[in-house]
Amino acid sequence: ELRVLAVANQKGGVGKTTTAINLGTALAAIGEKVMILDTDPQGNASTGLGVSPESRSFTSYSVLAGHVSVLQAAVPTEVPNLHVVPGNNDLVGFETEYMTDRNRAFRLRDAITSMQGEQAARTTEAQFTYILIDCPPSLNLLTLNALVASNAVIVPVQCEFFALEGISQLNSTIEQIRGSLNPDLEIQGVVLTMHDARIGLSQEVASEVRAYFGDKVYETAIPRNVKVAEAPSFGKPILLYDYDCAGSQAYIALATEMIDREKAR
Amino acid sequence: ELRVLAVANQKGGVGKTTTAINLGTALAAIGEKVMILDTDPQGNASTGLGVSPESRSFTSYSVLAGHVSVLQAAVPTEVPNLHVVPGNNDLVGFETEYMTDRNRAFRLRDAITSMQGEQAARTTEAQFTYILIDCPPSLNLLTLNALVASNAVIVPVQCEFFALEGISQLNSTIEQIRGSLNPDLEIQGVVLTMHDARIGLSQEVASEVRAYFGDKVYETAIPRNVKVAEAPSFGKPILLYDYDCAGSQAYIALATEMIDREKAR
Numbered sequence A, B: 001e002l003r004v005l006a007v008a009n010q011k012g013g014v015g016k017t018t019t020a021i022n023l024g025t026a027l028a029a030i031g032e033k034v035m036i037l038d039t040d041p042q043g044n045a046s047t048g049l050g051v052s053p054e055s056r057s058f059t060s061y062s063v064l065a066g067h068v069s070v071l072q073a074a075v076p077t078e079v080p081n082l083h084v085v086p087g088n089n090d091l092v093g094f095e096t097e098y099m100t101d102r103n104r105a106f107r108l109r110d111a112i113t114s115m116q117g118e119q120a121a122r123t124t125e126a127q128f129t130y131i132l133i134d135c136p137p138s139l140n141l142l143t144l145n146a147l148v149a150s151n152a153v154i155v156p157v158q159c160e161f162f163a164l165e166g167i168s169q170l171n172s173t174i175e176q177i178r179g180s181l182n183p184d185l186e187i188q189g190v191v192l193t194m195h196d197a198r199i200g201l202s203q204e205v206a207s208e209v210r211a212y213f214g215d216k217v218y219e220t221a222i223p224r225n226v227k228v229a230e231a232p233s234f235g236k237p238i239l240l241y242d243y244d245c246a247g248s249q250a251y252i253a254l255a256t257e258m259i260d261r262e263k264a265r
């Protein structure tokens, strides 16, 4: 069974890309076959996985535009069992280009549905079990496509004050989508990022998020850890850059917690 | 003379709102009359200036939609000589609502032009000398309106690896707008944010930004300083929350540097 998870939060800089890359890597390390779809025009997830801008011949824009299938656009990464459909600047034009297309909100969902058909026919190959969609920082047509295509959402929330403001907006957007375009959409979990136990503000925000989302918030909080911010400059996920650091260990624990939730579904 | 400055960068979480609030406050403290236009649907700049969500009867959406003028929508803040046109969730619908309006890219520019007429008629009141526009983290119709309405752009760049990726995209967007919709648009300056002299990555990114933008980068770098992140939770700019901290002093230095550049124009 293929599970599709959007990593989304319209607040900028909260750790969406970092979570997509490192949770994806940790899931691949524990035996899942993972595909990351980079739908952010900045293409940070692609860069953070070592896919240079020049080598992105097919992107998630090519998939959304129907030029290629998801499997054709996917490229391997240094991590076994982890592939990525790269993102780039072509995505900037998607919203205006498809604004009059009646099917504009379902293009990604349709592409993933045909991927399932395509991979079912390739019986000799291992099947992808997870897709993680890295979303841009806005509630635009790209994020809408991701939420409509997903079974569930992973919401990174930075442990800082401004990050609290957007939570209720995101929650009501997810409700709206559940009510119309994707009735099964749920929140798989909320992950606290850049948590710093030494800073009062960080602790306060963490407890407010737990009060708001209850047990949807993962036990595992991702600590602020400079190695996590350094790894993408080497094109590596944190698990490859420094396996023993606090950031890697937190993403491994997060992957385990996430899989436990998936099994309990 | 009224100068309009967009605070823009499509990368999320780089310090756009923090710079709009605190540079605006520092400019007001040195004698300028400042208006902040909050065009981010999250309304972080409004919250960081103490304007509660319930009290935002008029917003920058009301201005863009032509319901009220800029001066009617503006509310005072705790800072003398600093007003804000609040932002809120109504802004989310702007792009789709106005997608067929031929004038959609100029609505903010037109609103500011009529503001200049309106304030010229009020000869007994002090005139606004600066407008700072806090932009959302994307190159959408809201940011386009801000760039078309502005004389110049202030670009906050976080001293982290992913923040480097979007710079060339933003630069080419500004070039495109200069070539068509707003021939006078220039970069007033690039401000390094969340700089941490103890972290190698931060130093590396800072020198790459200086190599890319040359002397457009302000001498003043804003240090990472937890007080800066705490201040908005009290609805206060950093200068009111803790005047003596490194963050306040950096924003005061930045305001001075900016005014020097303005005078040298």
Ligand SMILES: Nc1ncnc2c1ncn2[C@@H]1O[C@H](COP(=O)(O)OP(=O)(O)OP(=O)(O)O)[C@@H](O)[C@H]1O
Pocket (backbone or CB within 6 Å): A011, A012, A013, A014, A015, A016, A017, A018, A019, A040, A044, A135, A136, A137, A193, A194, A195, A222, A223, A224, A225, A226, A228, A229, A230, A232, A247, B010, B011, B012, B013, B137, B160, B161, B162, B163
């Ligand atoms: N746990 C962490 N410790 C330290 N730095 C981190 C951590 N997680 C993320 N970062 C850094 O914080 C910055 C923001 O993270 P990231 O780019 O992943 O957020 P995002 O939500 O994807 O941003 P955008 O909204 O622009 O897409 C990056 O420079 C990243 O390297």
Ligand SMILES: Nc1ncnc2c1ncn2[C@@H]1O[C@H](COP(=O)(O)OP(=O)(O)OP(=O)(O)O)[C@@H](O)[C@H]1O
Pocket (backbone or CB within 6 Å): A010, A011, A012, A013, A137, A160, A161, A162, A163, B011, B012, B013, B014, B015, B016, B017, B018, B019, B040, B044, B135, B136, B137, B193, B194, B195, B222, B223, B224, B225, B226, B228, B229, B230, B232, B247
């Ligand atoms: N100099 C600083 N020191 C410490 N924290 C900072 C500093 N500047 C900004 N921050 C914090 O970093 C986070 C991101 O900053 P901010 O929200 O201003 O960025 P932004 O670019 O406006 O984000 P968005 O893309 O969502 O609009 C906030 O929690 C803010 O309080």
Ligand SMILES: [Mg+2]
Pocket (backbone or CB within 6 Å): A016, A017, A018, A040, A044, A135, A136
């Ligand atoms: Mg990202």
Ligand SMILES: [Mg+2]
Pocket (backbone or CB within 6 Å): B016, B017, B018, B040, B044, B135, B136
């Ligand atoms: Mg902001």
